[in-house]
Amino acid sequence: MTRRIKKVAIVGSGIMGSGIACHFANIGVEVLLLDIVPRELNDKEKAKGLTLEDKIVRNRLVNDALTTSLKSKPSPIYHQKFASRITTGNLEDDIAKVADVDWIMEVVVERLDIKKIVFEKLEKYRTPGTLITSNTSGIPIKFMNEGRSEDFQKHFAVTHFFNPPRYLKLFEVVPGPNCKPEVTDFLMMYGDKFLGKTSVLAKDTPAFIGNRIGIFGIMSLFHVVKEMNLTIEEVDKLTGPVIGRPKSATFRTIDVVGLDTLVHTANGVKDNCPEDEMRDQFVIPDFVNHMMENKMLGSKTKQGFYKMTKDGNGKRNILSLDLNTLEYRQKKSAKFATLELTKTIDNVVDRFKVLVAGKDKAGEFYRKSFAAMFAYVQNRIPEISDELYRIDDGLRAGFGWEHGPFQIWDAVGVEKGIEIMKAEGKEPAAWVTEMLANGQTSFYSVKEGSTHYYDIPAKTQIKKPGQDSFIILDNIRKSNEVWKNSGAVIEDIGDGILNLEFQSKMNTIGGDVLAAINKAIDLAENKYQGLIIGNQGANFSVGANIGMIFMMAAEQEYDELNMAIKYFQDTMMRMRYSAIPTISAPHGMALGGGCEISLHADKVVAAAETYMGLVEFGVGVIPGGGGSKEMALRASDTFRKGDVQLNVLQENFLTIGTAKVATSAYEAFDLGLLQKGKDVVVVNKDRQIAEAKKHAVLMAEAGYTQPAARKDILVLGKQALGAFMVATDSMQASRFISEHDQKIANKLAYVMAGGDLSEPTKVSEQYLLDLEREAFLSLCTERKTLERIQHMLKTGKPLRN
16 A cells, blocks of 8 residues: 555654654645644633633644744744644644644653553544654653554654754654565655655664664763863864864754753663663762752753853853863863864864874864764664664754764774774774674775775675665766865766866855856766755855956956956856756755846756845845846846836845845745746755756757747836836935945845836846946945955855945
């Protein structure tokens, strides 16, 4: 039977339950969200004369929880209108409705007695064959299963999301002892293909895979911190982006998650894993107990390892906890010689050998912490997983690590890792020693474009499953390289399709990247069928190289700057009017020039988590790579008769003028940056390049024809220009914008209106591009613009004058 998920029931509307409900709504699934009925009225309800029998009261808990979730930042939902896919109810009046759903998920409090009561109620109404899962993070399935029917047990598993469900990719699937294999297979597939997650098959052991290893890493770190007398700033410096971890590193992450959550999980492992050889590492240190007793739990209690205060002027000041005195103090800077050695090493994986070789405190820290982690993960096989790659997948997807423990061990060198372990009094597991004795010197390898991992029972490397749906650029870059320069590489990804991958810092767009785009189009037109512009870095592109623009403008090299901007514009036109289909695959930040590339592609295959916008106003200019022109063109394509024309153009004008950034690909449709009926969204970013390739092949095989240059763009001239200038005058007079902001806005208005034409007129793209380039260059002569660019280069943040 083909199983399809059209409707799900989520039981429990807390932070996790509401978040999971929102994510199912994100992917188009209808959701029934249920919670308990309040036992007493609140003050507002009493004042209104309501009773416990009123529906608004009976659904108060679930509705309040969902409302709070939808208002939270970052948002749990791709688009606020998707919330209409969620219906709320309560476990007394609406529980019978679970008979109509395809999947029931329990997300109630972590108490076995309560879960068993909920399951008993659900089974009375559940239709046989319906999936039923729990989001528990620690209660053994055999206890939750107890007393349930055979059909219930055959369809029961744990499906463990990480919080927040929209953003963290880990989806642990833990089948019950009687769960049918086809149910497990379906859940693994659904998590990957539909929910956009990294599905990890885990065993029914305490904390499963992600938390078992991730919490060990933190608890082990607590002991190292005290042993080495490190500050929390030093640890966060050492455990953040330098080793491919989130900016929140260790202690800031704990503050966000909640110290009580960490302690609960650590105690669960300590109490339920008596055979764990490093069980002592899960014992809560005294300083953590002190923090628990004093409600220093992190963001939820407004104090944790960090505490934000305000001075008399309302200025924010972040204090840090001194782990020796347990008092707050001013933050201290952290600097290490070893970290300085890694500044020129762009690839994180190449830094690990340098870090463990450090002669200072940082080097000692890395040797101690990696030794503990290597020793721990080697002994968790086969306890928590039969395959080592699942441990790496769990840490990367659940904790945001770029590399899992075994990948880091490979980067250090397996033998070097053993040497570090032995120096800390730890021995390699028998299977690791045997692996080396058999001539296998790494846990992973790449063969024929696919990742292979060391399989312990087979004593050899075998292909990691599930890769056939992905194109992993790291695996094919060297073998499939067609051409490269300092800023980009072109790869043959098969079936006549090329992929152009930016490799500049932050994937910024400079002359080398533009040259690569032109080269890729040349190659594709001569020998291939299509071109994708996509990468698998943290972000698609943060925009043009503003450092280059600043240097040219500061040195008044306006002819060179004019040529550079024209080169960008011409390259965008080359993309639009090439003889082969061009597809952009944005993800993460696609800002400024990165957005303009997508605006000019034949099709956009965007990751759901794409944050797209024309943000040039922040540095005192307008979009100069065709973005201003394109938003005028797109407005023209939607024009109807009458005043609506000006309204549509005004919306696009404000999108640029307020530097709006879509917080998901779905919001980008609202801003006119993506086009309905043409562009598509992929929930799982890992599938994005493969999906883009499918569309490129389809377009080529359907007989792609080079489009004719546009000369039919209707611009409104003085009608629009006058309206926009009146508006900017009013805003400046009311001090909503500065004089310089007004100057930028008026330049943009001139371009999008098509100049001061006396009546609506049809013009060409080149006409608008020339206006755009002239406006961009004139703004680059402004002192205020140079100040803004310089501020952005120094701080990474826009400056408003």
